[in-house]
């Protein structure tokens with residue numbers, strides 16, 4: 197599916213598109229553009245948790261610990277999945293929680309933005325906002341997280357590769373093409389992309 201202005205007004209969603217993957221995959225920055233293109237709501241679970249707590253993710257980790265953050269993540273994602281179908285960017289660890297995977301499987305379509313370590317590292321290396329990387333050898337930490345989590349992210353309904361050099365707009369197009377292909381491959385399920393105005 198080409199990302200042209202015609203389709204912006206003719207296609208909508210029957211289920212939320214849920215972006216999963218490691219830090220730097222582009223869930224937030226690509227997700228915003230995908231939602232704007234489809235003219236549907238966009239939410240980011242990290243931002244929603246920050247708004248609810250009145251604290252940044254980094255501060256929540258520091259003051260209350262990771263388990264507290266993970267509990268909030270379950271509640272926030274459950275609430276967002278209950279709203280109108282839009283694009284949901286999840287935090288990097290969200291899909292690793294079985295309860296969240298279960299909720300997403302019931303309600304949405306999960307999409308793994310799958311980047312190699314070098315791509316992810318180049319995108320997060322200068323950002324102080326990821327608490328899990330605020331330690332010695334952050335690149336090594338990121339690599340170990342990728343290795344440990346990749347088999348879980350691979351459980352997503354769809355995998356879309358991302359690499360250095362690919363633009364945000366190209367990622368939007370890749371995602372829409374992958375969703376369309378998934379709809380065609382699963383005629384037994386209601387299509388996720390629907391022409392606006394059709395029943």
Ligand SMILES: Nc1ncnc2c1ncn2[C@@H]1O[C@H](COP(=O)(O)OP(=O)(O)OP(=O)(O)O)[C@@H](O)[C@H]1O
Pocket residue numbers: 217218219220221222223224225226242285286287288319320326358361362363364367
């Ligand atoms: N396809 C892309 N082209 C160019 N830059 C990208 C692309 N994808 C992501 N980036 C850049 O990489 C950085 C990290 O991306 P983003 O914040 O969207 O990742 P994320 O998956 O939401 O990470 P986190 O799990 O930490 O929230 C941003 O500066 C973003 O603009």
Ligand SMILES: O=C(O)C1=C[C@@H](O)[C@@H](O)[C@H](O)C1
Pocket residue numbers: 218219242253286287288289290325326327328
């Ligand atoms: O990969 C992770 O576990 C995390 C990623 C971020 O999006 C935040 O949700 C938080 O920093 C934890």
Ligand SMILES: [Mg+2]
Pocket residue numbers: 223224225240242285286287
């Ligand atoms: Mg993000």
